[in-house]
Structures are given as C-alpha cells and as structure tokens.
Amino acid sequence: MSMKRPVATVLAAALCLLTAACGSSPDDKASDSTTEAAASNSGYPVTLDNCGEKQTFEKAPSRVVVMNGASVAEVSTLLALGLQDKIVSNQQSYGMSEVAGRAAAIKSLPTGNVKVNEAYDIPREAMLGLRPDLALSVTTYGFDRKNGFATREQLKQVGANNYVSPQGCDDDPSKMTVADSYRLLRDMGKIFNVSDRAEKLIAASEKNIAAVSEKVKGVKPPKVMVLFSNMSMGSNDFSSVFAHGIVNDILAKAGASNAFGDAAKTTFADLSKEKVAATDVDALVVIGYNDPNPAAYAKKLLEEFPQWPAAKNNTYVTLSDSMYLGPSNDLAVEKIANMLHPDAL
Incomplete structure (x- = not known):
C-alpha cells in the first residue's frame, strides 16, 4: 500500500x-x-x-x-x-x-x-x-x-x-x-x-510479556485511548477509536484499560467530539498507519483536550504493527507499560 x-x-x-x-x-x-x-x-x-x-x-x-x-x-x-x-x-x-x-x-x-x-x-x-x-x-x-x-x-x-x-x-x-x-x-x-x-518466537514473546505484567501487577490501570492517526471511518469526529479487540488484551497486559471499552460492542467506536471530551483519558496510544508523523497527531489531540490527564502530563506513545495481530505484540506491551509505569519497570 x-x-x-x-x-x-x-x-x-x-x-x-x-x-x-x-x-x-x-x-x-x-x-x-x-x-x-x-x-x-x-x-x-x-x-x-x-x-x-x-x-x-x-x-x-x-x-x-x-x-x-x-x-x-x-x-x-x-x-x-x-x-x-x-x-x-x-x-x-x-x-x-x-x-x-x-x-x-x-x-x-x-x-x-x-x-x-x-x-x-x-x-x-x-x-x-x-x-x-x-x-x-x-x-x-x-x-x-x-x-x-x-x-x-x-x-x-x-x-x-x-x-x-x-x-x-x-x-x-x-x-x-x-x-x-x-x-x-x-x-x-x-x-x-x-x-x-x-x-521460539512465541516463547520469547510470552516471556517478555510475563515479565512486564508481573512488574505492573496490582497497579491501578490508567485509562488509555487507542486510535489510528488522521483516520476517518465513520460519521463522527472520532471514528477510528478502538473499543475492543487485541488492543484491549495488550493494554491489560501492560497494566492499563481502554478508556472507550464500553463505547461500542464492535472493534471500533464512532465517537462524537463531545463524548471524547467528556471522558477521562490518562494516556494516548496513537497507531501510525502509513502516517509519517503520528506524534504530531498525538500532540494535536492533547492540545485539543487540555482537560485530559494525558494532556496535563503529556502522556502518549506512537506505535504501529506491534499493536495489532502479528508477531511483535510484546513490544507494544513493553512500550505502553514504560509510558504508564516507568517506576515499576
């Protein structure tokens, strides 16, 4: 592509x-x-x-x-x-x-x-x-x-x-x-x-994820918004926000939860700007899909919603293929955990 x-x-x-x-x-x-x-x-x-x-x-x-x-x-x-x-x-x-x-x-x-x-x-x-x-x-x-x-x-x-x-x-x-x-x-x-x-690849991934999950066990899971950068897939302002799927499993293993996990029963939620603004978001995970600068999109969101804890603490990470089906999910778990729980790791 x-x-x-x-x-x-x-x-x-x-x-x-x-x-x-x-x-x-x-x-x-x-x-x-x-x-x-x-x-x-x-x-x-x-x-x-x-x-x-x-x-x-x-x-x-x-x-x-x-x-x-x-x-x-x-x-x-x-x-x-x-x-x-x-x-x-x-x-x-x-x-x-x-x-x-x-x-x-x-x-x-x-x-x-x-x-x-x-x-x-x-x-x-x-x-x-x-x-x-x-x-x-x-x-x-x-x-x-x-x-x-x-x-x-x-x-x-x-x-x-x-x-x-x-x-x-x-x-x-x-x-x-x-x-x-x-x-x-x-x-x-x-x-x-x-x-x-x-x-061998599976064993290494399982070992890496288990080590991270053990270190963040018992912590209060921050609420994380996961979305594709600069994407529009529905009728509302935010239609590329994940509600379910592998991202939720990755978040849980990293000691986090999905801020919009109850917003839809499907993989993606199609959200209004008002719904997004009214939700406490502790951190952002922005997935870059052929976007050369997903970090710029993350910073734009933090500026747009200054009331978020994520904005006040400038808490975000940009990821790509490790956040979805594929052989590198352990990298996403590690990077998200490092963003949210640096002292634990």
Whole structure:
C-alpha cells in the first residue's frame, strides 16, 4: 500500500474488511482447530482445518500471495519466520514498524505488478495469474466471489491452498487476543515446516510479556485511548477509536484499560467530539498507519483536550504493527507499560 494513497480511504476499506457488513461467506464456519496428518520424515503432509475447510500441504509453499486486508500481520509473520523468499506478491504495508528493518523489508518484497482493485487488493484474474500455491487473506472477504476475488474453490482448482487468519473466519476482530498472534505463527510454522522457529518466537514473546505484567501487577490501570492517526471511518469526529479487540488484551497486559471499552460492542467506536471530551483519558496510544508523523497527531489531540490527564502530563506513545495481530505484540506491551509505569519497570 503506497504512502501516497488516501489513508482515510484505506482505513475505511480496513473497517469494511473487518466487519460482517462487507458480506462474508456464511458457509465458512470457524473451527480453526489445527491438526497435523501423520507426518513423514520431511514433516509432510500437513493438514490444517481453516474456516471449516481442510487444507493439506504436501510440501512447503514456494509461491505465496499475501492479500492486503489493511493488515501487516501475515507478511510480518512470514518475515519473522525467515520466509520472505517464498513470497511472489505482497500487498501489505503499514509504512512503519516497531521492529528495526521490517518496514524496509516489506517494501522490498515483490508485488507481482498487480493492478489492485478499489479495496487496494488483488482481483480474481490477477490472483490466478500469479500462479500461487498459497494465498493468505485476513478474512473470508478476500475469497468472496461477489467482491471480485478468487474463491477458495477456484484457488483449489489451480492447485493453490488458502488460509484465513485467526478471527477472520467470522470477520470479527473484536474477539482477537494476543493468543491469535501466536496461533498465526504456529499455523505458518506448520505449513512451512518451521515450527521450531515459531515456537521460539512465541516463547520469547510470552516471556517478555510475563515479565512486564508481573512488574505492573496490582497497579491501578490508567485509562488509555487507542486510535489510528488522521483516520476517518465513520460519521463522527472520532471514528477510528478502538473499543475492543487485541488492543484491549495488550493494554491489560501492560497494566492499563481502554478508556472507550464500553463505547461500542464492535472493534471500533464512532465517537462524537463531545463524548471524547467528556471522558477521562490518562494516556494516548496513537497507531501510525502509513502516517509519517503520528506524534504530531498525538500532540494535536492533547492540545485539543487540555482537560485530559494525558494532556496535563503529556502522556502518549506512537506505535504501529506491534499493536495489532502479528508477531511483535510484546513490544507494544513493553512500550505502553514504560509510558504508564516507568517506576515499576
């Protein structure tokens, strides 16, 4: 996703992709339980049950297509596992990352010279023309015929497996937790026969998070506002504010709570300026999505709402890919905890 594209438009597409309103396939039921077939000495065949469909891998995929879906979880997971050479087309990018070198590594990946559709994603003919043996999608939306995408059955007919990321089967990221990031890592580890790498990454993340959580145990959790910078996805002034999802799990592990956790039942809340002004916000977490200066947006908010404790104490942090599904949630936990509880850490 190019930095030059209208960011608000992209995030509007993201919200669409992550809600059932975009027309997910009702026949795709989420079981997502992972099982391995009797493995040969090479580790194959491997079978995953993904969104109610069994995907059997006789060998490691070598032509992987990563659909956009306004995510970087899938491409970042492949990079973390050292699988970048398997990617023939990647459409994901946040333009920044908490992990040194990751943004540049993503930018250098091949795109397959795909002409994307209005949702900045890969239409059916372009997908089939890439000759993938594995297509990764954030939700079932990416395999929906009526949205102009190649279906799972069409991919199967050309010999391509497919995979929908955790919580994507029901198109409901409001239920997402850090455990889903680990599940994505484990599934990719099994598919590519690099489970040892996946388990090492998971163990390191769990250890880092546990150490932080132990240090902030028992503290009064400050109320934190989490939102994308310079985004408009609804009718109100603040429509990119997180109410539920993985951000709440990250906040809890960092000794914090979501100031707007009761403002909506969905992942995002669509809030008026009056509602935001009337809420005590102790700190800001601003997520930069192809925004070159999310800190400027954070400072603008603090100036706009001087009554917030966050404004009085200038308490904010800017994050990007570590704050959502992906292999680096422990970095978000650590950075938020350092902002809120520096004496404890």
